[in-house]
Amino acid sequence: MNDVTLRLSSLNKTYLQGTPGELQVLRGADLELRAGEAVALVAPSGAGKSTLLHIAGLLDTPDAGGVEIAGRNASGKGDRTRTAIRRQDVGFVYQFHHLLPEFTALENIVLPQLANGTSEKAAQERSMQLLDRVGVAARADHRPAALSGGEQQRVAFCRALANAPRVLLADEPTGNLDPETSDQVFATLMALVRDEGLSALIATHNLELAARMDRVLRLDGGVLRPAE
Numbered sequence: 001m002n003d004v005t006l007r008l009s010s011l012n013k014t015y016l017q018g019t020p021g022e023l024q025v026l027r028g029a030d031l032e033l034r035a036g037e038a039v040a041l042v043a044p045s046g047a048g049k050s051t052l053l054h055i056a057g058l059l060d061t062p063d064a065g066g067v068e069i070a071g072r073n074a075s076g077k078g079d080r081t082r083t084a085i086r087r088q089d090v091g092f093v094y095q096f097h098h099l100l101p102e103f104t105a106l107e108n109i110v111l112p113q114l115a116n117g118t119s120e121k122a123a124q125e126r127s128m129q130l131l132d133r134v135g136v137a138a139r140a141d142h143r144p145a146a147l148s149g150g151e152q153q154r155v156a157f158c159r160a161l162a163n164a165p166r167v168l169l170a171d172e173p174t175g176n177l178d179p180e181t182s183d184q185v186f187a188t189l190m191a192l193v194r195d196e197g198l199s200a201l202i203a204t205h206n207l208e209l210a211a212r213m214d215r216v217l218r219l220d221g222g223v224l225r226p227a228e
Ligand SMILES: Nc1ncnc2c1ncn2[C@@H]1O[C@H](COP(=O)(O)OP(=O)(O)OP(=O)(O)O)[C@@H](O)[C@H]1O
Pocket: 015, 016, 017, 023, 025, 043, 044, 045, 046, 047, 048, 049, 050, 051, 052
């Protein structure tokens, strides 16, 4: 059985910049993320973590190499296919919550489900279950500005998982929180990842958090290697 939910093969990415010209960020990066596995991605600032996550989540394209998500090959596919794969099987979490400010916490989680064809009733139920799991159900009707930083990030996790993706990609998901809140919110994220049987690739500068995951990979010189 093929239980690889995210496969990155020989990814290359070069940015064209003014001076000195070209910057090669990825030089043959490979990754196999298995079902239910949480993997930390560590690297110095500017090494290419966000680039790798954007390519893995089909928000950007590599110059060469392949991306396969939940058994579907996205390489060389058009925007419609890539968007469909992304909507169904990829959830994103960023350092900042990026919730829509004019909608409530609940609505922020319901909306991506409606966009994916889920009925309003089912979307509401799933959203309330997720909010309950992260301990923010009592704040369902609050807008993001009326939530604490930790609560905002918990709601952002729920939104990322709204459509029950197979793969979660997170870029410094607790990087904007104070250490104590970061610790608690990270524990909530890991519990969600485990409950949902997700595969997660989580970029972090925090080596203590990285050590709580199943594996730690370092992005170094444009390739991924197991961290020492
Ligand atoms: N669109 C772009 N055009 C040109 N250069 C870019 C572009 N996006 C990123 N870069 C450069 O590529 C390198 C890698 O950027 P990236 O954001 O992937 O790094 P990162 O490891 O996520 O960094 P950080 O930890 O600081 O967020 C950086 O030197 C950055 O300046």
